[in-house]
Amino acid sequence: MKDSILSTKILTESQVELVLNTGISLTHYDLLKTEPIHMDSTENWDQVIITSQNAIPALLAHRKFIKNVYCVGEVTAVSLKKNEIHPIHIANNAVDLAKILITNYPEKNFLYLCSEQRRDELPAIFLQEKIPLIELFVYRSIAVMKSFDRIFAAVTFYSPRGVHAFAKANPHNKPLTAICIGKTTANTAAAYYKNVKIATKQTIENTLITAIKALRND
Structure with missing residues (x-):
């Protein structure tokens, strides 16, 4: 148990090596599976918001209609740039992105590509500001x-x-440390676990490095 990490996302070969080269054992699996939702959209795609790279396939399918894209997270931004889409603004979380957009573009109409289980913070801010x-x-x-x-x-x-999903499936399984990719995830983890740490950068690699450092410092 002392030197063991469980990743709730399947890792690439280089990410696996990053952990194993330290002598720490690793288990990894996809805690969340995503599937696309078919849509026939007639919406205005001029100003598009995405908060997850899972929304990128839908965005690419409509790229010829898109003028500006705004996103959350460097990982999502990198994926967009690989597809020659350069986001206008990149924020650390959905709340920060919403504040940037309502401050700088109060006259715009926005389209939010999201999941059926999306969080409420970003839509709530737009509703409050009547944008x-x-x-x-x-x-x-x-x-x-x-x-x-x-x-x-x-x-x-x-x-x-x-x-939430891991805690529900493992109610008696309390990891010594929960390592989270960002603040919002960490706030959720704090409701279940005593020892929570946040990666310094919102990338999978940095999350793993944070976990390695946490174990090596113990």
Whole structure:
């Protein structure tokens, strides 16, 4: 248990090596599965908001109609840039992005590509400021309710919904440390676990590095 990490997202070969090269054991699986939602949209795609890279396929399918894109997270931004889409603003979380947009573009109408399980913070801010926001559900997340009979020294989480799903499937499984990719995820984890740490950058690699450092410092 001392030197063990559970990642709630399947890792790439290089990410696996990042952990294993330190001598720490690793288990990884996809806690959340995503599937696209078919849509025939006639919405205005001029100003598009995405808060997850899971929305990128829907965005790419309508790229010829899009003028500006605004996103959350460097990982999502990198994925967009690989597809030659350069986001105008990149924020650390949905609340920060909403504040940027309502401050700088109060006259614009926005389209939010999101999941059926999206969080309320961003739409609530737009509603409060009376700025038009249309939500378009383009994917859904399905939790994989997998339970473990061992306690891991660290579990890495990449979304608030992932935290809820793991805690529900493993009510008696309390990792020594919950390592979270961002503040919103960490706030959720704090409701379940005593020791919560946040990655310094919102990337999978940095989340893993934060977990490694947490175990090596113990």
